[in-house]
Amino acid sequence: MGKKITGVLLVVLMAALLLLLFGCGGKQTQPSPGSQTGQGEKKSSNLEESIKAEGKVAQLKSDDGQPLLPPLEKKEVPPRPADPSKLPEDDAMHWYDMEYSGWGVTKVNIPQSPKDGAKGKKVILIVHGDHPWTTAYIRGAKKVADAYGMELKVMSPNWNPDVQAQMVDQAIGARPDMILMIPVDAKMSVQLFRKINQAGIPVIASNTHPESEAMKYVIAWTGPDDWGQFRMLARKFAELMHYEGGYAIIQHNPGGSPFFARTYAPITELKKIAPKMELLDKQAPGFEAEKTMQVVSDWLTRFGNKLKGIILSDDSAQAIGAVEAIKNANRQDIILVAAGNSKVGMDLVKEGKLQAITYQTAEGDGAAAVKAAADWFNGHDVEPVRYLPMHIITKDDVDKFMPAQW
Incomplete structure (x- = not known):
């Protein structure tokens, strides 16, 4: 008789447990298909809005009236000499590794794009120092960030490489979605870009070239083809x-x-x-x-x-x-x-x-770096090097570039 009662109790307990798992309580503890769909829709919606913003970004102007993001410059990259350093300094190929820095580099530990849109992304921009040119650069960067709805924080070491190294640590600690940086010192920047890369944070280099070793750790470099x-x-x-x-x-x-x-x-x-x-x-x-x-x-x-x-x-x-x-x-x-x-x-x-x-558009320089970041968030292909367009200003056309950006 005792065994029968025990069996009945076990059946009742099992029924109660099943009710908790699959009844009202179960709905609270199990992720529902509806909630998963909602997350997917939110991601899809954010991406759609970010891609839609690209039309607005393409229409932006610099303060001099020129397009903020004109078509990028194309550059032919010749084969690398066996040992450029053995060529004389007045031979263009002696400087191959500097002029063509970033091309043909095997990337290391580059994060995959989330492809969920640029809108709402938190980006830290570390510039090289305070200068009227830098002010214009930041202005261009903010124009693009605002158009995409990105949150942009700017830090400046005022030309001090040691301070820039400290700012890199601070930026890593803040865990942004992306770091953009103009290196103060080409050699020292290698370890800084490596540190950001090892922290798993995507990074883009801008304006001045770091040493070629650093290019392994960045998604891309953007700036003028000096x-x-x-x-x-x-x-x-x-x-x-x-x-x-x-x-x-x-x-x-x-x-x-x-x-x-x-x-x-x-x-x-x-x-x-x-x-x-x-x-x-x-x-x-x-x-x-x-x-x-x-x-x-x-x-x-x-x-x-x-x-x-x-x-x-x-x-x-x-x-x-x-x-x-x-x-x-x-x-x-x-x-x-x-x-x-x-x-x-x-x-x-x-x-x-x-x-x-x-x-040399300062605003366009800052804009190009943020645009590359947005393209990456939006799942677009980002070339390892993006050059700003080139032009020589003379007395014949100087008025077209007035008022000056800085």
């Missing part, structure tokens, strides 16, 4: 110089990629297209007008009429110093070209004191 546009500027410079005469170069700050591009792109290009032109000197006085003026004044005294042209890495402070030195020496025959395009530089072009500058 080598390409300085080759273009060199060709205009040679034309203005009638393909002969002595020239000198005011260089960018040593260490970063612009230092090499804005020195050796013109040197190697002019050797090829204008062998009668002679490099007299090259110096890096920094970005103080007075120091540039001292260097150019020395050149004008030392080389006299042999010096016919000067290439500048900056169209603001360096240009002001060079123009002042030329004015003091009462030289009317010096051809002056520069990287651009600040208000100072474009005003000097209008006045005929600078003959040509590069169009």
